[in-house]
Amino acid sequence: MNTTTNKRQKWLILLMAFCLLLTTAATTQTAYGAAKPTNKKAHAAYEAQIKKDKAEYEPYQYLRYVYKDFNGDGIDELITYPGYGYCTEILYTYQNGKVKKLKTLGQGEFDKYYKKNKVLRCVYGHMGYYYTEYFKFNKKKLVKKAKRLEIVDQNNVSSFQYYVNGKKTTKKKYNAYVKKLTKGDKAKSVSKLKWKKY
DSSP states (O other): OHHHHHHHHHHHHHHHHHHHHHHHHHHHHHHHHHHHHHHHHHHHHHHHHHHHHHHTTTTTOOOEEEEEEEESSSSOOOEEOOOOBBSSSSEEEEETEEEEEEESSSSEEEEEETTTTTEEEEEETTTTTEEEEEEEEEEEEEEEEEEEEEEEEETSSSEEEETTTTTOOOOHHHHHHHHHHHTTTEEEEEEGSEEEEE
């Protein structure tokens, strides 16, 4: 009697788990399907932004750009590459029907991203000051989480400063935080994405 009851309970648990799995898959598919039309609208809005960036940085023969969903919501972000000194790369997102600028880089680039953890890294610098910064997406916002500053003096000697969530810290704590921030995720190269010329 107990054996029969246990078997029934096991089958019931398995059936419930299977139903939960189907529900989760359906919800994910619905969310993905809903994001598709919005992504098309985002691309149309981004095309207009690319045209604006091209007009603003006219001395260059072409503008490079790339689409990539960095924050995992099914809608691409846009990076344009004017390659213009104080404005080397610009990161945009699409929010509430409009293109929103998230970050402008001068003398640098977005070099790595961590897809699973929604983290984007950038490196930039000039005249002896060189930065490595880690940003995490919080929905459509880009939040700076960690920064390393290298200062190179006139004798070509480097000194370093480390920051976590805007507060100065030690190298050890900075490295531990970055490791935690990117844990279980492999860095991918932004430069290896499918960049296009405009």
